[in-house]
Amino acid sequence: MMKLQIANDQDRKEAQNRERRRQCELERRGRIFNARNRKIGVDVPFLQRQIAEKKAEREDEQRRNLAFASQMIKDSELASVLEAREREERRRIGVEIDAFRQKYQRPEDRREYDLNDPDVLKKQLPPRVDDGDPVGLSSAQKFEGEDLNYEERKKLMAAQKNAWLEQQVQERKAAEEERKKAEAAYMMAIKARDARAGELDRLERECRYRLGQANLRYNEALVTERKQLEQVLKEQEEADNCAEMYNMLTSDMLTENPDVSKSALGKNRAIGYMYKGMNQEELKKFYAAQKEQMAASKAKRDAEDKMEAEWQALAKSIQREAQRLDIQENRTRRNIARQMLEENQLMALQQKEKEKYFREVVYNNTPTDDYYAQFNTTTR
Incomplete structure (x- = not known):
């Protein structure tokens, strides 16, 4: 009996995928091998369809994201409610x-509470109540520094403290009255001192006024004396200036006396600030030396x-x-360039012969149309 295999979902999906790939390959081949679309423009309908598909995918993705977000919000609200209920239940159980425990498991109801009672020492009576209670030497119940009458002694101390405070209040009141009396006496002394200071200030102002008048009169006398002294000095200076001008006009410097320029250090030496120029003999010697210097300078320039x-x-x-060396070098360079040109021409001729040999002998297997027809048959 012939057994037929029934196609399952996986086989149908695989067949659909193969058919989809085949259709895509056919469409791709039609676009690629269409010379007009490839050279002039693109397939606009296909691009529009792609844009519509992308837009639909984005809208589906957005709807899925919104649905997922709304579901997450619902789940978060439900989780918050459940968490609040759990906290409330735990609180109620704890209460x-x-x-x-407060009603049926109190610590004082336990059998061993007397062993764990924190106030057991407070509830016990002391071995002795008063300092006069007789105790043995080895009982370790009475120590130096203990004070069992502390409460009574504390009351006595409080009464004594109140008495001291009352005494201090009375002493402070008396001191305050004494201070007020001292301040009143001090204010009276200050007023008396102020009155005395005012009197002294009046006397001082009057004395200063009198001293100012005396200084004014003295300064006026000094001004008058200074003016008279300046007049005398001015007259004396004018007389000195006239005498100085006369002496200058009659001096050897302005009269150009040649004897005053002679120096005591030698007959050929002169005093610079008194020198008035050369005489005729000195001028002749100067001109002769100048001519000699000009002749020496001319000889030096000629040399x-x-x-x-x-x-x-x-x-x-x-x-x-x-x-000459540059011309020789250029000639040598031209010879070298000519030799290189000849060698290059020879090498070019050899290269052409080699290419001709490869073209006619080595590479003589020319491809046919069948060889090129096997290319560009698919889009991959």
Whole structure:
């Protein structure tokens, strides 16, 4: 009997995927091998369909996100409510447990409470109540510094403290009255001192006024005396100036006396600030020395011109030699360039022969149309 295999969901999905890929490949091939769309423009309907698909996908994604967000909000609210209920239940259970413990499990109802009672020492009576109670030497019940009559002694101390406070209040009142009397006496003394100070200030102002008048009169006398002294000094200065001008006009410097410029250090030496110029004999000697210096300078310039001409001749000879060497170097470079040109032409000829050999002998297997037809048959 022939057994037929029934297609399941996986087979149907695989068949749908293959059909979808085949349709996509056909559409892709139609777009790629369409020369008009490839060279002129793109497939606008296909792009519009892609845009619509992308938009639908984004809207679906947005709807899913909104649904997920709303579900998350509902879950969060439900979790908050459940958490609040759980906290309230735990609080109620804790309150009931505490009430049960306070009512039926008190510490004082336990058998061993007398062992754990924190106030057991407070409830016990002391071995002795008063300092006069007889105790043995080895009982360790009476120590130096203990005071069992502390409460009674404290009352006595409080009464004594109140008495002291009352005494201090009375003493403070008496001291305050004494202070007020002292302040009143002090104010009276201050008033008397102020009155005395006012009288002294009046006397001092009057004395200062009298001293000011005396100083004014003294200063006026000094001004008058100073004016008279300035007049005398001015007259004396005018007389001195006239005498100085006369002495200058009649001095050897302005009269240009040649004898006053002679120095005591030698007959050929002169005093600079008294010197008035050279005489005729000194001028003749000066002009003769100046002519000798001019002749020496001319001889020096002639020697320098001669040396400069010699240097110019040497520089020209060096320049001619350099030009000759440059011409020789250029000739050598041209020879080398010509040799390189000949070698390059020979190498180019050899290269052409080699290419011709490869083209005609080595690479003679030309591809046919069948070889190119196998390309560009699919979109991948």
